[in-house]
Amino acid sequence: MKVINLLLVTFLVTIFGLSVVSADSYAASAKKEMATSSGNMTKAMKKEVPHDVNINTADEKLLTELPGIGPVTAEAIIDYRQTNGKFKSIDELTKVKGIGPKTLAKLKPYLQKI
Secondary structure, X not given: OHHHHHHHHHHHHHHHHHHHHHHHHHHHHHHHHHXXXXXXXXXXXXXXXXXXXXXXOOOHHHXXXXXXXXXXXXXXXHHHHHHHOOOXXXXXXXXXXXXXXXXXXXXXXXXXXX
């Protein structure tokens, strides 16, 4: 009887131990899969931002590809150029409605030096 009880206890401990290991493995696998899929989603959501954009010649489509610039602000940049002539410096962009110091800081890495 003691042998059967011992075998039964050993069997139950082994089964319980395997289920815990299996659950841990499943959780780790699920966590890894979520991290991978969210990383892929983030990459898919990111768009390629153009570099060396000349603010004096860029069209609306190109301007809207820049961070912080939507169609309205792109049109405002073009209107500003038509009214005031070419930008003399990148910092002059702050004279365009919708572009403040924070937006300008985001834009500078993508713009050609004037």
